[in-house]
Amino acid sequence: MTTTKALVPALYAVIQEQPVSELLAPVCHQLFELYRSSEEGLRRFTLQFLPELIWVYLRLSASRERYRNGYVEALLLGIYNLEIVDSKGNGKLLSFTIPSLSKPSIYHEPSSLGSMALTEGALNQHDLIRVVYSGLLSQRETFTSQNRFEVLSFLMLCYNSAVVFMPASSHQSVCRMSTRLCVSGYPRQQQKSWKEPCNRVRLEPEFMVQMLTAVYHAIYNGQWDLGREALEDILYRAQLDLHAQPLLVANAISRSLPSRPPEGSRNLLEVEVTPAGRCISQAAVTAASIRRLRWKREDCFDFSTTTEFYASITPRRYTPLERPDNPVERGRIKCTIHLTLQGVHAQALSFLAIESVHWPTD
Secondary structure, X not given: OOOOOOHHHHHHHHHHOOOXXXXXXXXXXXXXXXXXXXXXXXXXXXXXXXHHHHHHHHHHHOOOOHHHHHXXXXXXXXXXXXXXXXXXXXXXXXXXXXXXXXXXXXXXXXXXXXXXXXXHHHHHHOOOOEEEEEOOOOOOXXXXXXXXXXXXXXXXXXXXXOHHHOOHHHHHHHHHHHHHHHHOOOHHHHHOOOOOOOOOOOOOHHHHHHHHHHHHHHHOOOOHHHHHHHHHHHHHHHXXXXXXXHHXXXXXXXXXXXXXXXXOOOOOOOOOOOOOHHHOOOOOOOHHHHHHOOOOOOOOOOOOOHXXXXXXXXXXXXXXXXXXXXXXXXXXXXXXXXXXXXXXXXXXEEEEEEXXXXXXXX
């Protein structure tokens, strides 16, 4: 089904049509039937239209035509109620594993953090992994102003869990949804190419964070321009509404983006792998280690005495400046070079005086 090039654009056209098309009801019904199937590919086929369905639902909810979004509302609620339960109908408990610094990952190597004392407490906490649980969510029969963004945020979470399988058309859809939801009804809408009238849509910070997650993936997967525009619009809306979480995430994403788009049409996020522990020297540089280092010259002179120091200066290494035929007196500079050399058993202070050197100033 996904290989049919004409089907996906036709479904987008039906969902986006204004006023609501008569074909929207059978389309929503068929999409729900596909999502109910046990085939993972059919479920992902329905999920790719989720951003466009959410935009249509919120746009109609903020207008006087809210009675026209019954089919879209039923589809969104149906997907939500299917996702919060398992195959046996029991409530689904979501778990999230908090990364531990004692476990290696693509971001760090535990051995590179330095040696830790193997105390009894450290050994007991070495295999300790913190798991955070979320749920159980209640089933919803209808949308209300209290549960609307609870349902929509969870639906966007389901979309983001499968965003790597979404086609480019779905990535473009989530960027357009984010832009339109954030600037509709605000002065920034006048700067956009689309001028269709739309009221302001109230947004919750949790939902905006889920939008940022999808946009962040789209930026690095072929949607550089649309993704950057959506990111700036989400940041614009977060600043207007003073939402702390979207502001933090949007600013972090914005400052981590490269100055130029990545090469290629589909480049995943790049990370620099920390080198293995064996490649990192564990020897610390201390004052004692510096004192153990000896100053080695190419002839390996000890320089512990003044005689050996002067013996190391040969005519082929040090040639005085030749006096010109007609020197011009411009000034005389007397240079004294103090070389302090430390030997193993003694110290010698040597002076090398260079005199009668004429330095022209012109």
